[in-house]
Amino acid sequence: MKNPEYHINDGELPQSLHPYLQNQKCYDYSSHSGALVLKIGDDYFLKIDSKGKLQEEAWITKWFYQHHLGVEVMEYISKDRDYLLTRAAVGSASTSFLNSPESICAILGQELRKLHYSKPDNFPDNHLLENYRQKVKENHQNGVFYEKALLPMFHVSNREEASQLVSEKGHLLETNAFIHGDACLPNIILKDPQTFSCFIDWGLAGYSDKHINIFWAIWSIHYNLENDNYIQIFLDNYSRADINWETPRIVAAHEAFGD
Numbered sequence: 001m002k003n004p005e006y007h008i009n010d011g012e013l014p015q016s017l018h019p020y021l022q023n024q025k026c027y028d029y030s031s032h033s034g035a036l037v038l039k040i041g042d043d044y045f046l047k048i049d050s051k052g053k054l055q056e057e058a059w060i061t062k063w064f065y066q067h068h069l070g071v072e073v074m075e076y077i078s079k080d081r082d083y084l085l086t087r088a089a090v091g092s093a094s095t096s097f098l099n100s101p102e103s104i105c106a107i108l109g110q111e112l113r114k115l116h117y118s119k120p121d122n123f124p125d126n127h128l129l130e131n132y133r134q135k136v137k138e139n140h141q142n143g144v145f146y147e148k149a150l151l152p153m154f155h156v157s158n159r160e161e162a163s164q165l166v167s168e169k170g171h172l173l174e175t176n177a178f179i180h181g182d183a184c185l186p187n188i189i190l191k192d193p194q195t196f197s198c199f200i201d202w203g204l205a206g207y208s209d210k211h212i213n214i215f216w217a218i219w220s221i222h223y224n225l226e227n228d229n230y231i232q233i234f235l236d237n238y239s240r241a242d243i244n245w246e247t248p249r250i251v252a253a254h255e256a257f258g259d
Contacts, residue, residue, distance in 0.1 A: 003027040006038055014077045017085060020044055029093065031186045034259065039088065044074065045200075047084045054082035056126070057203025061086060064202050067120065071200060089189040091197035095224055100193035105230045107196050108188055108217055109237030115199070116177035116210045128206035129175050132254070136166060139257040149255035151222055153231075156253050165253035172250060177210035184220035211247035214238070215255065218248065 006028040010018050024041035031037070035049040047054060055078065064070030075085040094104040140163065150156045156165060180187065181204025189197040217238075221231050235243070 003029055003039070008038070014079060014083060016075060016077065017046070017083060020046075020074070020085060029186065031184060043088050045071075045086050045088055047082075047086075047201075049082050049084075051078055051081055054078075054084045054203070057201070058084050060126075060202045060205055063123070064205075069120070070198065070202055086200075089198050089200055091189040091191040091195075094185045094188045094190050097190060097193040098225065101225050101227070101230050102233055103193045104185065104188075104190065105221055105225075105233040106237045107190065107194075108183070108185065108221075109234040109239075111188065111196050111199070112180070112183055112213055112217060113238050113242070115180060116213070118178050120178060123178070123206065126206045128179075128181070128204070128208040129173060132208065132212070133170065133173075135259065136170075136254045136257045139259070140166070144257055146256050146258055149219065149252055149258065151219060151252065153218075153222075153228065154249045154252040156249065156256070159256070162253040162256040165250060166257070169246070169250050170254065172247060173209045173211070173254075175207050175209065177207070177213075179205065179208050179210055179213045181205050181208070181212065183213040183216045185224050186220075209247070209251070211244065211251050214243060215248045215251040219252075219255075 004027065006026045008026055010021065020040055026038045026040055029037040029039050029045070035047050038046045040046055054076065058073055058076035061070055062073050065072050071089050072087040073084070074087060075083065077083040094108070097104050145159045150162065156162050180199055180202065182201055187199055187201045189200055191197045217234055218231050221234055222228055
């Protein structure tokens, strides 16, 4: 999948970012999050979002870089909007290898399983699950509804059913693993179709319920590959025995009221 070229004027950006864009082409790598994500040449990624939205992602990304688990943060600027500039990871997003769907789905399953069993030392407690529930509650009260989260396989068909599921079974979500938080295909970097490089976009990482990652992996495979048979490859490589099959459905109901 080829990402479209994106034309941006220097005047739209803070002065300190101008040198990074000089004589470079930009390509749009934005996904479902709502942020504008640009690849600048071959060396950098720039994420632009509303003011304050990228603050936590910036410090988490710095933490992962200090522990040799993530990319370097070059600039974080919060003015009219938030601007997060990071060095590009080695490799390309797995969406660049959609002609090898079996391989990328297998790698996603294997690497998420490894991540869930990892226990990063001294990771700051960011109350991830508590904040997740609070955001869902606020968005529900404000009328937010993200229908695309409700894939047919989750058997939740409308806002009322999602609301009921959150109310009746939301307490079943638990802190049981270290998660990425947005484990979709654009956030897994591969050196080639068979070789994992790293995860990027750690802004929602921390200790929470592993089924949040599993939901987003399933959703992303459905969205990017448009063939749910590949979901089975992901599940086989993650380990079906380690999944509580009711919980991704509960997560889907929560994500219907997500950002």
